[in-house]
Amino acid sequence: MDIGSIDSFLAYWRKIHGRTRRLLEGLPPEHIEWTYAPGKWSVGDLVRHLAALERWMFVENAYGRPSLYRGCGRELADGYEQVIDYFVRSNDETVELLGRLPDSRLVERCTTPGGASLPVWKWLRAMVEHHCHHRGQLYVYLAQLGITTPPLYGLTAEQVGERSADPREPQHGKAPGRE
DSSP states (O other): OOOOOHHHHHHHHHHHHHHHHHHHHTSOGGGTTOOSSTTSOOHHHHHHHHHHHIIIIIIHHHTTOOOOOOOOOTTTOOSHHHHHHHHHHHHHHHHHHHHTSOGGGGGSEEEOTTSOEEEHHHHHHHHHHHHHHHHHHHHHHHHHTTOOOOOSSSSOHHHHHHHSOOTTSOOSSOOTTOO
8 A cells, every 4th residue: 555645544543533432432431441461461551552652753753853652651541532532632743744745755765763764654554554553453442351342334234144145155246256
């Protein structure tokens, strides 16, 4: 996926972020600091990490500045309402700041905290991958709590299966690559 304009990227990013926000709406507030094992990140840690990293690492690096990420502890936001507010507020800042980037910056290079040099568009693509990785963890955490989660794209896997054709039966027309 190439990113050719900041506006098209931000339209995509808003959808990615919105799916995570919808997931968090189903989280009972009393579970915000739940974790599956002592010493492991809590749900709140994951949410704070997403918020802090997008704003204080990805955006800063996209602007050619060093990362300002300092972790994902409760000092950033404590309690369900504060964690959700931090998540939303950080994203608002991210979108506002990235919206100021000229498209020409996308092909310029930035340096990651690990010292790699890459085009800004690739760094923004990594931000999406990072976000989706941790959203997947949130789905697992909520499943462990027995919380029903919203389908990512409108249907559950079971619903897709119910609406799909039987692959053993002949289909009308030929699908590309099938003989």
